[in-house]
Amino acid sequence: MFERRLYHHIDWVLIGAVLAICAVGLAMIYSTTGGAGRVYWTQVYALGLGLIAMAIAVSIDYRSLADKSHWLYFAMMILLVGVLFFGSVRGGSRRWIELGVFNLQPSEFAKATLALMLAKMLGEERRPALTNNDLLIAAGLTAVPFLIIARQPDLGTAITLLPILFVIAYVAGMPMKYIYAMLIVAVLAAPIGYKFALKDYQRERISTFLDPSSDPKGAGYQQIQARITVGSGGMMGKGFMGGTQGQLRFLPVAHNDFIFSVLAEEQGLLGVLVALGLYFFVIMRALDAARLAKDRLGAYLVLGVLASFTFQVLYNITMSAGLAPVKGLTLPLMSYGGSSLIATLAGFGLILNVRMRRFTN
């Protein structure tokens, strides 16, 4: 099924940029964990597995995948529910399936699955204009994994599903009035939600975000330390493995959620601009794949995958500068985390897949 000529249409530039980001991530993990330790090698292996996953995602025609998307979706839901019952517990939440050497986090793979499902549903050729009914079904399909993952509880990952729905619905022609309506509801509901829907610790995070110094030792600590980490980097940074905030653990989970802060500290504004440029380039290049896609299905699939990726990148980097409430969201491609890396690379495999098959029938 992998025709030889397709090989010439693979977007090597995008792969190169993605791998460059992975390399930066590996270097930062190496730096913050003090050398080639267990964490570093785990990430290296995950990168290898991720490339295999990417190759698989490229090789199977996305249209065949889309045809099976409801089965994939169904299987994923079962897996997620299974995690709720049989997953291993760490840090108070049940997200992982133990696979001996590896712990798999199925929710990471739920993103691509949902993107495929929604793209298939809303992007099928021959379908008439988007109806409210379609939107409701799409919302329902999103809500199921959202609620399951939120139950783990892992609100951070659950929230990354929402951009998939919104972006696909948006490009699929969701009327603008709905978008405006949603914005208005969001603005009005925010204070009510703050008061009633959020748990105490969540409220605390938001209020300390608005005034971190109100609790410099508790919830505001990470945020203050994030700003200090970034700000003290300056233009040129403190040098590879030369950071103090990350190296001396003033910033918690530096190799994970706050890896970009460490990059800013050690490589300075120059490193930040290079990394931001790489991400921006990757996103723009991937958007090109959507524009060039042969069909709506391909375009929506690319956008769905890209939506959660872009959201996560923007949110994580904002948070690592201490400009957003601290949330357990990793930086895709850079943060430590095998499942995330493999799932993200598989997602990029789908994007490459769509672009590669833009001339095929």
Next chain:
Amino acid sequence: MALAEDRRRLTQRLTVLRVAIGVGFVLLAFGFWFFQIVQHAQFKEMAENNHQRTLTLRAPRGIIYDRTGKLLVENRNSFNISIDRERTKDLDRTIRVLSTVTGVDQKSVKDIVDRHRREPAYRPIVVVPDATLAQVAAVTARRLDFELPGVLVQEVPTRQYPDQDMAAHLIGYVGEASEDQMKDENVTTGSIVGQFGVERVYNKLLMGEDGARRVVVNSMGREIRTLEEVPPVQGRRVQLTVNYAMQKAAEDAFRNFGYNGSAVVLEPKNGDVLTLTSLPAFDPNDFATGIDRATWASLNTNKLRPLQNRAIQGRYSPGSTFKVLIATAALEEGVITPERQIFCAGGGTFYGRFFQCLGKHGSVDMRRAIEKSCNTYFYTVGDMLGIDRIHKWGELLGLAGKSGIDLPNEVESIVPSQEWKRKRFKEKWYSGDTVSVAIGQGMVDVTPMGLAVMMATVANGGSRVVPRLVKASDEGKGWQPVAMPPSPYPPLLLKPETASVVRDGLWLVVNGSGTGGRARIAGRDVAGKTGTAQVISLQGRERARGKTDQDLRDHGWFVFMAPKNNPEIAGVVFAEHGEHGSSAAQVARHIIETYFAQRDGLPLPVLTPRPPATPTTPVRAAAVANMAAIAPPEAGQGDTALARRSRTARFVAEPR
């Protein structure tokens, strides 16, 4: 066509997404620029505060030696356990764990932290000073498993006084600088400065300069590496004028004979203080690591007042030792010749009152009068001199006023004058007052130091000396003598005859048939004079008899110089409740004997332990513990005690 319409909308909405994402990235880049460039300096400083800690390296204080090179004060290393509040995530928990681990009362740790609450958080608070090795081991073991973030153990030099309470009032003690001291001496919080004695007066010489070490610490407060280190500079070595052997001899003798009191021995030619003791004393080691409340309270409430330096702060009636001054003044003023005889029939009548002598001495000249301590003779001579000339000689010989020794809080010795009484009591001087003063009773009130200076001045032929404690200091370039300020007192040459007559008389006191026989040392020609300071008047004694358990026994004095011709040492012994001067004389004898033995390279004399002079009954023991109201009259109370004596005991004389 629907498909084309679709395409168009897709392209359009893609553009919107592109722009939105682009704006997002530009905003992010702007945010990083703002933190990393615009606010860089501020965050850089915050990061440094995070991971750098400056530790004070306390300078060891200078070591103190006696004049013979014997070590008096040194330093030892001790461990302080401190809390660095900047790095304790949960202060209360840290206090709780720390007090469990070290076995220290949790509340006292909390109190210490509370006391320093207002200080900057980066300055570690010492919560367990002078920790035991077990405590240090317990803490360092815990620190590794992150149970005690922000707790650090520092090695610090601490003052050590190997001879405990010996010469405690002279050497003094150290302690944390008070607010005033921080301002005056320009030292930082927590600095250890001298608080008493030589440690305080010569603090600048002894203190040295603290160093500093800048270290990198991680978020748990553990040291990772040292960035830079400025080593501390130890304080200068200081050599005192004190003679260890004599100082020890004095204190041993007091204990052996069972007295509290004071002894001062000077070198007459230059005022070097060879011995300065005050008993009971305290142990300055208790102060070295911060004195605990209970010990401090007991030192302050103890009726025997161990913190008082009796040598310069205790004022007592000099009794017959004052006759040295009267004799010298009379000869110098020429009111009497040494050979002139005065008849003693057991007392004499002056200004219509009978003043008693304790013997019937018959005709005595000055030498005999001194030997026999004849009151009648000195009543007569004192009356001839008049109070103002007595006062003048008090000043010339160094008995009146302060000696000027380099110790803080000295009180003035009082040798009255007409003007003094007018000012003090708004009363005219009566000639009868002079008669009591002539034998050291009435309105005379002196410190042991005052009498020591008087004896040194008489011994050296008339040059009043200023006692001094420090002989030399060493900054690392060898011993440099400490410059002596020129004496503020004009040299006064006593007539050779005066000096020799007075010394002859004093020699007879010890070596003739006088009261100082207990100080006799064969071949050493000790010259001296005993005296008795009344603790309570005779009338008072009647009243108090059997009705009080306070110690009402009189104090004993002995002033001395030796050898008689060309004296090398001069001084005083004050035996509290020694009852009479011979009690003091036996203490003096041991000091003097030690001096000569050491000078001549002979084995030092050994005291034969003997039971206390008076058998100590339980009642007496209680009496000693409760002494306060009546004796000794100290600074501030001295005036009232003096007034009381001047009214009730004026006409009672009790020579010894």
